[in-house]
Amino acid sequence: xxxxxxxxxxxxxxxxxxxxxxxxxxxxxxxxxxxxxxxxxxxxxxxxxxxxxxxxxxxxxxxxxxxxxxxxxxxxxxxxxxxxxxxxxxxxxxxxxxxxxxxxxxxxxxxxxxxxxxxxxxxxxxxxxxxxxxxxxxxxxxxxxxxxxxxxxxxxxx
Amino acid sequence: xxxxxxxxxxxxxxxxxxxxxxxxxxxxxxxxxxxxxxxxxxxxxxxxxxxxxxxxxxxxxxxxxxxxxxxxxxxxxxxxxxxxxxxxxxxxxxxxxxxxxxxxxxxxxxxxxxxxxxxxxxxxxxxxxxxxxxxxxxxxxxxxxxxxxxxxxxxxxx
DNA sequence: TATGGCCTTGGAGCCCACTCCAAGCAAGTG
DNA sequence: CACTTGCTTGGAGTGGGCTCCAAGGCCATA
Numbered sequence: 548x549x550x551x552x553x554x555x556x557x558x559x560x561x562x563x564x565x566x567x568x569x570x571x572x573x574x575x576x577x578x579x580x581x582x583x584x585x586x587x588x589x590x591x592x593x594x595x596x597x598x599x600x601x602x603x604x605x606x607x608x609x610x611x612x613x614x615x616x617x618x619x620x621x622x623x624x625x626x627x628x629x630x631x632x633x634x635x636x637x638x639x640x641x642x643x644x645x646x647x648x649x650x651x652x653x654x655x656x657x658x659x660x661x662x663x664x665x666x667x668x669x670x671x672x673x674x675x676x677x678x679x680x681x682x683x684x685x686x687x688x689x690x691x692x693x694x695x696x697x698x699x700x701x702x703x704x705x
Numbered sequence: 706x707x708x709x710x711x712x713x714x715x716x717x718x719x720x721x722x723x724x725x726x727x728x729x730x731x732x733x734x735x736x737x738x739x740x741x742x743x744x745x746x747x748x749x750x751x752x753x754x755x756x757x758x759x760x761x762x763x764x765x766x767x768x769x770x771x772x773x774x775x776x777x778x779x780x781x782x783x784x785x786x787x788x789x790x791x792x793x794x795x796x797x798x799x800x801x802x803x804x805x806x807x808x809x810x811x812x813x814x815x816x817x818x819x820x821x822x823x824x825x826x827x828x829x830x831x832x833x834x835x836x837x838x839x840x841x842x843x844x845x846x847x848x849x850x851x852x853x854x855x856x857x858x859x860x861x862x863x
Numbered sequence: 864t865a866t867g868g869c870c871t872t873g874g875a876g877c878c879c880a881c882t883c884c885a886a887g888c889a890a891g892t893g
Numbered sequence: 894c895a896c897t898t899g900c901t902t903g904g905a906g907t908g909g910g911c912t913c914c915a916a917g918g919c920c921a922t923a
Contacts, residue, residue, distance in 0.1 A: 636843040665854040672847045675840050682837050685794040689830045696823040
Protein backbone atom coordinates (compact mmCIF):
# COMPACT_ATOMS: atom_id res chain seq x y z
CA UNK A 548 0.00 0.00 0.00
CA UNK A 549 3.00 2.26 0.16
CA UNK A 550 2.64 3.46 -3.40
CA UNK A 551 -1.06 3.76 -3.89
CA UNK A 552 -1.16 7.53 -3.30
CA UNK A 553 2.22 8.80 -4.41
CA UNK A 554 0.61 11.42 -6.53
CA UNK A 555 1.15 14.74 -4.85
CA UNK A 556 4.46 13.74 -3.31
CA UNK A 557 6.12 13.67 -6.71
CA UNK A 558 6.90 15.94 -9.59
CA UNK A 559 3.39 17.18 -10.29
CA UNK A 560 3.83 20.03 -12.67
CA UNK A 561 0.21 21.19 -12.84
CA UNK A 562 -0.57 20.61 -16.49
CA UNK A 563 -2.06 23.50 -18.47
CA UNK A 564 -5.61 22.63 -17.37
CA UNK A 565 -6.59 21.23 -20.73
CA UNK A 566 -10.35 20.94 -21.03
CA UNK A 567 -10.80 17.50 -22.49
CA UNK A 568 -13.81 17.88 -24.74
CA UNK A 569 -13.51 14.44 -26.27
CA UNK A 570 -15.84 12.88 -23.77
CA UNK A 571 -18.65 15.43 -23.75
CA UNK A 572 -20.43 12.64 -21.90
CA UNK A 573 -21.26 11.93 -18.27
CA UNK A 574 -18.07 9.99 -17.45
CA UNK A 575 -16.02 11.62 -14.70
CA UNK A 576 -12.39 11.05 -13.79
CA UNK A 577 -11.33 9.70 -10.40
CA UNK A 578 -9.09 12.72 -9.86
CA UNK A 579 -9.07 16.17 -11.44
CA UNK A 580 -6.56 17.09 -14.11
CA UNK A 581 -3.29 18.05 -12.49
CA UNK A 582 -3.56 15.28 -9.91
CA UNK A 583 -3.99 12.56 -12.51
CA UNK A 584 -0.96 10.32 -12.07
CA UNK A 585 -2.48 6.87 -11.50
CA UNK A 586 -0.43 3.75 -10.73
CA UNK A 587 -1.02 0.68 -12.82
CA UNK A 588 -2.99 -0.97 -10.02
CA UNK A 589 -5.29 2.03 -9.81
CA UNK A 590 -5.93 1.76 -13.53
CA UNK A 591 -6.59 -1.95 -13.07
CA UNK A 592 -9.22 -1.04 -10.50
CA UNK A 593 -10.82 1.60 -12.73
CA UNK A 594 -10.84 -0.28 -16.02
CA UNK A 595 -11.15 -3.93 -15.08
CA UNK A 596 -8.20 -4.77 -17.33
CA UNK A 597 -5.27 -6.67 -15.85
CA UNK A 598 -1.86 -5.07 -15.34
CA UNK A 599 -0.52 -7.61 -17.83
CA UNK A 600 -2.93 -6.40 -20.45
CA UNK A 601 -2.18 -2.74 -19.77
CA UNK A 602 1.53 -3.32 -20.23
CA UNK A 603 0.84 -5.40 -23.31
CA UNK A 604 -1.32 -2.64 -24.84
CA UNK A 605 1.59 -0.28 -24.42
CA UNK A 606 4.10 -2.73 -25.88
CA UNK A 607 2.09 -3.30 -29.04
CA UNK A 608 1.42 0.39 -29.54
CA UNK A 609 -2.27 0.36 -28.65
CA UNK A 610 -1.39 3.06 -26.12
CA UNK A 611 1.11 5.84 -26.52
CA UNK A 612 4.11 5.45 -24.20
CA UNK A 613 2.79 6.02 -20.69
CA UNK A 614 4.64 8.54 -18.51
CA UNK A 615 6.93 7.14 -15.77
CA UNK A 616 7.77 8.18 -12.22
CA UNK A 617 11.39 8.85 -11.31
CA UNK A 618 11.69 5.17 -10.35
CA UNK A 619 10.43 3.99 -13.71
CA UNK A 620 6.90 3.05 -12.68
CA UNK A 621 3.97 3.90 -14.93
CA UNK A 622 1.85 6.94 -14.12
CA UNK A 623 -1.36 7.08 -16.14
CA UNK A 624 -3.24 10.32 -16.82
CA UNK A 625 -6.92 11.13 -17.23
CA UNK A 626 -6.27 11.27 -20.94
CA UNK A 627 -4.91 7.70 -20.80
CA UNK A 628 -8.07 6.66 -18.99
CA UNK A 629 -10.18 8.24 -21.72
CA UNK A 630 -8.22 6.37 -24.32
CA UNK A 631 -8.66 3.06 -22.49
CA UNK A 632 -12.35 3.79 -22.33
CA UNK A 633 -12.51 4.19 -26.07
CA UNK A 634 -10.43 1.06 -26.60
CA UNK A 635 -12.81 -0.87 -24.37
CA UNK A 636 -15.75 0.26 -26.45
CA UNK A 637 -14.05 -0.62 -29.70
CA UNK A 638 -13.13 -4.00 -28.30
CA UNK A 639 -16.81 -4.67 -27.59
CA UNK A 640 -17.55 -4.15 -31.26
CA UNK A 641 -15.22 -7.03 -32.08
CA UNK A 642 -12.70 -4.75 -33.79
CA UNK A 643 -9.37 -6.60 -34.02
CA UNK A 644 -6.58 -5.22 -31.87
CA UNK A 645 -4.50 -4.66 -35.00
CA UNK A 646 -7.10 -2.20 -36.30
CA UNK A 647 -7.16 -0.37 -32.99
CA UNK A 648 -3.38 -0.10 -33.16
CA UNK A 649 -3.79 1.35 -36.63
CA UNK A 650 -6.17 3.97 -35.25
CA UNK A 651 -3.76 4.75 -32.41
CA UNK A 652 -1.00 5.28 -34.95
CA UNK A 653 -3.20 7.68 -36.89
CA UNK A 654 -3.86 9.65 -33.71
CA UNK A 655 -0.15 9.84 -32.97
CA UNK A 656 0.59 10.84 -36.56
CA UNK A 657 -1.22 14.13 -36.06
CA UNK A 658 -3.69 16.38 -37.79
CA UNK A 659 -3.24 15.20 -41.34
CA UNK A 660 -4.92 11.87 -40.55
CA UNK A 661 -8.35 13.24 -39.67
CA UNK A 662 -9.85 11.98 -42.90
CA UNK A 663 -8.59 8.46 -42.41
CA UNK A 664 -9.68 8.39 -38.77
CA UNK A 665 -13.13 9.61 -39.73
CA UNK A 666 -13.40 6.89 -42.37
CA UNK A 667 -12.26 4.23 -39.92
CA UNK A 668 -14.86 5.29 -37.37
CA UNK A 669 -17.57 5.35 -40.02
CA UNK A 670 -16.67 1.83 -41.09
CA UNK A 671 -16.74 0.69 -37.49
CA UNK A 672 -20.10 2.34 -37.03
CA UNK A 673 -21.48 0.35 -39.95
CA UNK A 674 -20.06 -2.84 -38.46
CA UNK A 675 -21.75 -2.11 -35.17
CA UNK A 676 -25.06 -1.52 -36.89
CA UNK A 677 -24.68 -4.81 -38.73
CA UNK A 678 -23.85 -6.67 -35.54
CA UNK A 679 -26.86 -5.21 -33.80
CA UNK A 680 -29.05 -6.40 -36.67
CA UNK A 681 -27.52 -9.89 -36.50
CA UNK A 682 -28.08 -10.04 -32.77
CA UNK A 683 -31.70 -8.99 -33.15
CA UNK A 684 -32.13 -11.77 -35.66
CA UNK A 685 -30.60 -14.23 -33.26
CA UNK A 686 -32.82 -12.92 -30.50
CA UNK A 687 -35.87 -13.68 -32.61
CA UNK A 688 -34.70 -17.26 -33.13
CA UNK A 689 -33.97 -17.62 -29.44
CA UNK A 690 -37.37 -16.27 -28.46
CA UNK A 691 -39.07 -18.67 -30.83
CA UNK A 692 -37.19 -21.63 -29.39
CA UNK A 693 -37.72 -20.53 -25.83
CA UNK A 694 -41.45 -20.27 -26.26
CA UNK A 695 -41.47 -23.70 -27.90
CA UNK A 696 -39.70 -25.11 -24.88
CA UNK A 697 -42.09 -23.37 -22.55
CA UNK A 698 -45.31 -24.32 -24.40
CA UNK A 699 -44.71 -27.50 -26.27
CA UNK A 700 -41.36 -28.83 -25.16
CA UNK A 701 -41.75 -32.39 -26.42
CA UNK A 702 -42.19 -31.34 -30.07
CA UNK A 703 -38.93 -29.42 -30.22
CA UNK A 704 -36.38 -31.26 -32.35
CA UNK A 705 -33.31 -29.36 -31.11
CA UNK B 706 -18.18 -32.44 -60.19
CA UNK B 707 -18.79 -36.14 -60.49
CA UNK B 708 -20.30 -36.41 -57.04
CA UNK B 709 -22.31 -33.28 -56.66
CA UNK B 710 -25.65 -34.87 -57.43
CA UNK B 711 -25.36 -38.42 -56.20
CA UNK B 712 -28.50 -38.11 -54.23
CA UNK B 713 -31.21 -39.97 -56.03
CA UNK B 714 -28.83 -42.58 -57.40
CA UNK B 715 -28.26 -44.00 -53.93
CA UNK B 716 -30.13 -45.62 -51.12
CA UNK B 717 -32.84 -42.96 -50.65
CA UNK B 718 -35.31 -44.55 -48.34
CA UNK B 719 -37.94 -41.84 -48.30
CA UNK B 720 -37.96 -40.80 -44.67
CA UNK B 721 -41.31 -40.70 -42.82
CA UNK B 722 -42.05 -37.14 -44.04
CA UNK B 723 -41.39 -35.56 -40.66
CA UNK B 724 -42.79 -32.02 -40.49
CA UNK B 725 -39.96 -30.05 -38.95
CA UNK B 726 -41.70 -27.46 -36.85
CA UNK B 727 -38.57 -26.17 -35.20
CA UNK B 728 -38.06 -23.53 -37.80
CA UNK B 729 -41.55 -22.02 -38.00
CA UNK B 730 -39.66 -19.31 -39.87
CA UNK B 731 -39.23 -18.35 -43.50
CA UNK B 732 -36.05 -20.40 -44.09
CA UNK B 733 -36.52 -23.05 -46.79
CA UNK B 734 -34.41 -26.11 -47.48
CA UNK B 735 -32.59 -26.60 -50.78
CA UNK B 736 -34.31 -29.94 -51.27
CA UNK B 737 -37.48 -31.41 -49.78
CA UNK B 738 -37.33 -33.98 -47.01
CA UNK B 739 -36.73 -37.38 -48.48
CA UNK B 740 -34.22 -36.03 -51.01
CA UNK B 741 -32.10 -34.37 -48.36
CA UNK B 742 -28.75 -36.13 -48.60
CA UNK B 743 -26.28 -33.30 -49.17
CA UNK B 744 -22.57 -33.82 -49.76
CA UNK B 745 -20.14 -31.87 -47.63
CA UNK B 746 -19.38 -29.49 -50.49
CA UNK B 747 -23.06 -28.73 -50.91
CA UNK B 748 -23.27 -27.90 -47.23
CA UNK B 749 -20.19 -25.70 -47.63
CA UNK B 750 -22.05 -23.83 -50.36
CA UNK B 751 -25.21 -23.46 -48.29
CA UNK B 752 -23.67 -22.49 -44.96
CA UNK B 753 -20.47 -20.67 -45.85
CA UNK B 754 -18.56 -22.86 -43.42
CA UNK B 755 -15.51 -24.73 -44.69
CA UNK B 756 -15.43 -28.51 -45.05
CA UNK B 757 -12.69 -28.53 -42.42
CA UNK B 758 -14.94 -26.77 -39.99
CA UNK B 759 -17.88 -29.06 -40.71
CA UNK B 760 -15.77 -32.14 -40.04
CA UNK B 761 -14.33 -30.50 -36.94
CA UNK B 762 -17.81 -29.70 -35.61
CA UNK B 763 -18.68 -33.36 -35.92
CA UNK B 764 -15.44 -34.49 -34.27
CA UNK B 765 -15.94 -32.33 -31.21
CA UNK B 766 -19.58 -33.30 -30.83
CA UNK B 767 -21.10 -30.01 -31.92
CA UNK B 768 -23.04 -32.10 -34.46
CA UNK B 769 -24.47 -35.51 -33.98
CA UNK B 770 -22.74 -38.12 -36.12
CA UNK B 771 -23.64 -37.33 -39.73
CA UNK B 772 -24.99 -40.15 -41.86
CA UNK B 773 -22.62 -41.70 -44.43
CA UNK B 774 -23.03 -43.02 -47.95
CA UNK B 775 -22.08 -46.63 -48.67
CA UNK B 776 -18.57 -45.38 -49.52
CA UNK B 777 -18.19 -43.59 -46.22
CA UNK B 778 -18.82 -40.03 -47.40
CA UNK B 779 -20.95 -37.68 -45.34
CA UNK B 780 -24.56 -37.10 -46.34
CA UNK B 781 -26.19 -34.22 -44.48
CA UNK B 782 -29.93 -33.92 -43.97
CA UNK B 783 -32.29 -30.94 -43.79
CA UNK B 784 -32.26 -31.45 -40.06
CA UNK B 785 -28.47 -31.12 -40.04
CA UNK B 786 -28.83 -27.87 -41.99
CA UNK B 787 -31.29 -26.58 -39.39
CA UNK B 788 -28.85 -27.42 -36.66
CA UNK B 789 -26.00 -25.65 -38.43
CA UNK B 790 -28.27 -22.66 -38.80
CA UNK B 791 -28.85 -22.57 -35.07
CA UNK B 792 -25.15 -23.04 -34.38
CA UNK B 793 -24.38 -20.14 -36.67
CA UNK B 794 -26.77 -17.93 -34.77
CA UNK B 795 -25.37 -18.95 -31.42
CA UNK B 796 -21.87 -18.34 -32.71
CA UNK B 797 -22.85 -14.78 -33.58
CA UNK B 798 -23.79 -14.23 -29.96
CA UNK B 799 -20.21 -15.03 -28.98
CA UNK B 800 -21.21 -18.22 -27.19
CA UNK B 801 -18.12 -20.41 -26.77
CA UNK B 802 -18.05 -23.59 -28.78
CA UNK B 803 -17.79 -25.61 -25.59
CA UNK B 804 -21.18 -24.28 -24.46
CA UNK B 805 -22.72 -25.14 -27.79
CA UNK B 806 -21.34 -28.64 -27.45
CA UNK B 807 -22.97 -28.80 -24.04
CA UNK B 808 -26.31 -27.84 -25.60
CA UNK B 809 -25.83 -30.44 -28.33
CA UNK B 810 -25.21 -33.06 -25.66
CA UNK B 811 -28.41 -32.06 -23.90
CA UNK B 812 -30.34 -32.42 -27.15
CA UNK B 813 -28.89 -35.87 -27.70
CA UNK B 814 -29.60 -36.84 -24.11
CA UNK B 815 -33.35 -36.65 -24.77
CA UNK B 816 -36.52 -35.37 -23.22
CA UNK B 817 -35.41 -35.14 -19.61
CA UNK B 818 -33.13 -32.21 -20.41
CA UNK B 819 -35.82 -29.76 -21.50
CA UNK B 820 -35.47 -27.76 -18.33
CA UNK B 821 -31.74 -27.37 -18.67
CA UNK B 822 -31.98 -26.48 -22.35
CA UNK B 823 -34.62 -23.90 -21.60
CA UNK B 824 -32.41 -22.36 -18.92
CA UNK B 825 -29.43 -22.31 -21.25
CA UNK B 826 -31.40 -20.54 -23.96
CA UNK B 827 -32.76 -18.03 -21.46
CA UNK B 828 -29.26 -17.25 -20.25
CA UNK B 829 -28.09 -16.83 -23.82
CA UNK B 830 -31.03 -14.56 -24.50
CA UNK B 831 -29.99 -12.34 -21.61
CA UNK B 832 -26.43 -12.26 -22.93
CA UNK B 833 -27.68 -11.17 -26.33
CA UNK B 834 -29.76 -8.42 -24.78
CA UNK B 835 -26.72 -7.24 -22.82
CA UNK B 836 -24.56 -7.26 -25.90
CA UNK B 837 -27.09 -5.25 -27.84
CA UNK B 838 -27.14 -2.68 -25.06
CA UNK B 839 -23.35 -2.51 -25.04
CA UNK B 840 -23.26 -2.05 -28.78
CA UNK B 841 -25.82 0.73 -28.60
CA UNK B 842 -23.64 2.43 -26.04
CA UNK B 843 -20.64 2.07 -28.28
CA UNK B 844 -22.66 3.41 -31.17
CA UNK B 845 -23.41 6.55 -29.19
CA UNK B 846 -19.71 7.07 -28.49
CA UNK B 847 -18.88 6.48 -32.13
CA UNK B 848 -21.53 8.92 -33.30
CA UNK B 849 -20.23 11.55 -30.93
CA UNK B 850 -16.68 11.13 -32.17
CA UNK B 851 -17.71 11.01 -35.80
CA UNK B 852 -19.59 14.27 -35.54
CA UNK B 853 -16.61 15.83 -33.77
CA UNK B 854 -14.41 14.77 -36.65
CA UNK B 855 -16.91 16.11 -39.16
CA UNK B 856 -17.56 19.45 -37.41
CA UNK B 857 -14.52 20.37 -35.39
CA UNK B 858 -11.81 17.92 -36.36
CA UNK B 859 -8.86 19.88 -34.96
CA UNK B 860 -10.20 19.90 -31.39
CA UNK B 861 -10.50 16.11 -31.15
CA UNK B 862 -7.82 14.68 -28.84
CA UNK B 863 -8.18 11.06 -29.98
C1' DT C 864 18.36 -5.13 8.50
C1' DA C 865 15.00 -7.81 6.64
C1' DT C 866 10.39 -8.60 5.18
C1' DG C 867 6.56 -7.49 2.23
C1' DG C 868 4.16 -5.00 -1.31
C1' DC C 869 4.11 -3.02 -5.70
C1' DC C 870 6.36 -2.33 -9.54
C1' DT C 871 9.72 -3.28 -13.82
C1' DT C 872 11.28 -6.11 -18.15
C1' DG C 873 11.55 -9.54 -22.26
C1' DG C 874 10.07 -13.60 -23.51
C1' DA C 875 7.54 -17.88 -23.13
C1' DG C 876 3.07 -20.15 -22.69
C1' DC C 877 -1.95 -20.79 -23.10
C1' DC C 878 -6.63 -21.17 -24.94
C1' DC C 879 -9.79 -20.91 -28.57
C1' DA C 880 -11.50 -21.66 -33.00
C1' DC C 881 -10.31 -22.97 -36.60
C1' DT C 882 -7.04 -24.43 -40.63
C1' DC C 883 -4.19 -27.28 -42.94
C1' DC C 884 -1.54 -31.53 -44.07
C1' DA C 885 -0.32 -36.15 -45.69
C1' DA C 886 -1.80 -40.35 -47.11
C1' DG C 887 -5.18 -42.70 -49.14
C1' DC C 888 -9.81 -44.46 -51.24
C1' DA C 889 -13.77 -44.47 -54.74
C1' DA C 890 -15.67 -43.17 -58.94
C1' DG C 891 -15.78 -41.04 -63.46
C1' DT C 892 -13.22 -39.53 -67.92
C1' DG C 893 -9.86 -39.78 -72.06
C1' DC D 894 -4.79 -47.73 -68.12
C1' DA D 895 -3.57 -43.12 -65.99
C1' DC D 896 -5.48 -39.14 -64.27
C1' DT D 897 -8.60 -36.04 -61.89
C1' DT D 898 -12.02 -34.89 -58.53
C1' DG D 899 -14.09 -35.24 -54.27
C1' DC D 900 -13.97 -37.19 -50.35
C1' DT D 901 -11.92 -39.75 -45.92
C1' DT D 902 -8.89 -39.76 -41.47
C1' DG D 903 -5.86 -38.35 -37.28
C1' DG D 904 -2.94 -35.14 -36.01
C1' DA D 905 -0.20 -31.00 -36.36
C1' DG D 906 -0.07 -25.96 -37.12
C1' DT D 907 -1.82 -21.03 -36.94
C1' DG D 908 -3.31 -16.42 -35.35
C1' DG D 909 -5.42 -13.58 -32.00
C1' DG D 910 -5.63 -11.98 -27.50
C1' DC D 911 -4.11 -12.27 -23.74
C1' DT D 912 -1.59 -14.51 -19.43
C1' DC D 913 2.13 -15.76 -16.90
C1' DC D 914 7.03 -16.25 -15.44
C1' DA D 915 11.68 -15.26 -13.65
C1' DA D 916 14.67 -12.07 -12.02
C1' DG D 917 15.13 -7.97 -10.04
C1' DG D 918 14.44 -2.67 -8.22
C1' DC D 919 12.45 0.55 -4.84
C1' DC D 920 10.77 1.84 -0.51
C1' DA D 921 8.17 1.67 4.01
C1' DT D 922 7.36 -0.44 8.27
C1' DA D 923 8.80 -3.95 12.26
